Structure formats: structure tokens, C-alpha cells
Amino acid sequence: MTLTLTVSDEVRALAPRFTYVTVEAYGLVNGPSTDGTSAILDDAARRLAVRLEGRPPHEDPHMAAWRETYTAFGAKPSRTRNSAEALAKRALSAAGLPRINLLVDLYNAISVAHLIPVGGEDIARIQGGMRLVRATGDEAFVTVAAGEEVVEHPDAGEVVWRDEAGVTCRRWNWRQGPRTRLTEESTSGLFLLENLAPMPVATVEAAGAELAELLEKFSPGARITVHAPR
Template identity: 80%
Template sequence: MTLTLTVSDDVRALAPGFTHVAIEAHGLVNGPSNEAGSALLDDAARRLAARLDGRAPHEDPHEDPHMAAWRQVYTAFGSKPSRTRNSAEALAKRALSDAGLPRINLLVDLYNAVSVAHLIPVGGEDIDRIDGGMRLIRATGREDFVTVSGGEETVEHPDAGEVVWCDDAGVTCRRWNWRQGPRTRLTEKTTSGVFLLESLAPMPVAEVTAAAAELAGLLADFSPGADIAVRAPESSA
């Protein structure tokens, strides 16, 4: 069964240059981070440095035109992009620092590598943990976002007008692609996942499509026999 993904008219009006590509995969094999995944992350950091023309370590990648576009959209819905960075910018900043990229689990490492190499926000959700379809909306401020703070489960609420991904049970990711909730996260037990690659103009749609093809190829390599489908890009332009 194909997972339903919808983008509200309010979000399309806010970001007319928004495009997303989804990859739905079943029969995945996940596990702890390994040497192969780590090598992909290291290579992604090198590709990022080349993309940024050898920009010195520790320098913020926010001047990249795609990252600048995300900052403008974050500002438009009331978030401070220097404090709440989109996921690609946050990962890129780590990749260019001494800290380097985190190792989470194999599936997450794969999509993080593609995100960094292409400077595209990429997220992954466990389909078996999603309640109904997924929707990208502007929040009312009453939606529940279940997260963990200080080791304890807590419920937060997005700001009114904030762009969030949600399902029938509540918010799955706040501030568009800033912070994912633990409920739908990819874990080492995940066997079915949806991967979302998100871009804004001026990034060409062809580049998002190429990044999706790269990620689909990696998923196939690391989960032989998995059923993997890449959906056509959906644009609000």
C-alpha cells in the first residue's frame, strides 16, 4: 500500500519553489552503523567541501544559494534560521567541523550522506509507525509533538503558522525539517521506510531527482531484494 503524502495549499503559497521527491521502500535491512556507511559519510563530507569550493572548515555553509533559500522560508513562517537550521545546513555545518558527521544507524547514515553531498534536506520515517498519511501543513499551534527532554517523554506544540509534517497522531517533524520526533524515527528494527528529499528554487529539480536516484541505489545495495519505488518530483512551482 502506497503511503499518502500531501502538501497543503498554505505551504505551497508560502514556498512556490518547493519540490519534494519521495522514496518508499519495503523489505529494508537496518542495523548499527558500520564501516561501509561510515565511508559514505566521510566521502559525503569531501563532496560537500568540493561543492563549497574548498571553503575552510568551521565556516557556515548558509551562503550557499539553496541554504539561503531555506533560511528565507524559515524566516517567512516565523522561525530564526540561525537558531533552528534546516536539517541539511545543520549536517553540513557538522561535516565541516572537527566534530564530523554523526553515526546513527545504517539507514540514517545512508540518507544523511546523500543530504550532505547534495545539500538537500532528507528525512526518513518508519512507515509502520505512521498513523494514516503524512501531510505538510502550517500548524494551528494546537497539534501535539511528542518528544523526549531530559530523558522523559514530553508533549510540545508548534508555533501557530509553523510548517510541520504530521500524520493522524500528531506532528512528526517540526519547523519543516528541523527536528524529527522519536515516534516515527528509523530504528534498527525498521523494515519499511519513506525517505523525503526536499528542495527550494534555485536548486534544479534535476538535482533533487539525481539525489533521490543515488539514495535509492544505496538502499538497494545495502538491502538486496528490497522493494524500492521513487516517486516523480512534486513541485509547487
């Protein structure tokens, strides 16, 4: 089984040099964070610090490109940061990176080490294919606030990932909904690594390969496919 992902013409017009790599995996083993995943997160934070050489994350050329793209569809990038910038900011703070669960820790580490937005979805919870579109504003985004399930709607023109049931991630890669997130019971995952120029496509390919290696290490025997950039 290969999950279908598509990018709408409207999004391509907004960001014509956008590319993405997907890692599709079945037979995964998830569970609580371990000493091993914690060490990988710590190493990712060290790699980030070396990459930035004292600069704040938003000054990295790849993060600057994401900020420009967020502004282009009406988001305020200083208030709603892309997922890589938000994680990088946490990695460099006194609090450090959160420990969520084994699979989330692995893809968060790749995101921080390479400064690439990376998302992870439970394939079993996705309804139909995944589409990156500009929202009409009527779509449902089911999230949780104060412990209660609430339904939000994206802004008209906002870039969102969605499936047949509704929005799975708002503002491109800002906030994932709980419906498709990877939990400790998840056994399949779609990992999406997103890239904008000027970052070379080869960099995101290398990040995808590194993530696949980590998934194989922590889930020996899993069926893992790295799909070429699209």
C-alpha cells in the same frame, strides 16, 4: 502500498516553488552503523567541501532559500537550521558527522553530499497519510527531554509535517520526533528529499536515485520506488 503525502495550499502559497521527491522502501535491513556506511559519510563530507569551496553552508544558494523560507513562517534560521544546513555544519567541524544506524547514515550522506534536506520515517509507525501544513498551535509533538517523554506544541503558523496522530517533524525539516524515526528494527522507510528554487529539480531527482541505489546495495531485494517530484 503507497503512502499518501499532501502539501496544504497555505504551504504552497508560502513556498510556491517547493518540490519534493520520495523514496519508498519495503524489506529493508537496518542495524548499527558499519565501516561501509562510515566510508559513505566521509565521502559525503568530502563532496560537500568541494561543493562549498571554503564558503560556510548558509551561503549556498539552496541553503539561503531555506533560510528565507524559515524566516517567512516565523522561525529564526540562524538558531533553528534546516536539517541539511545543520548536518553540513557538523560535517565540516572537527567532530564530523554522527553515526546513527545504517539507514539513517545513508540518507544523511545524501543530504550532506547534495545539500538537500532529507528525512527518513518508519512507514510502520506512520498513522494515516503525511501532510505538510501550517500548524494551528494545538497539535501534539511528542519528543524526549532529559530522558523523559514530553509533549510540545508548534507555534501557530509554523510549517510542520504531521500524520493522524500528531506532528512528526517541526519547523518543516528542523527536528524529527522519535515516534516515527528509523530504528535498528525498522524494515520499511519513507525518505523525503525537499527542494526549493534555485536548486534544479533534476538535482533532487538525481539525489533520490542515488539514495535508492544505496538502499538496494545495503538491503538487496528490498522493494524500492522513487516517486517523481511533486
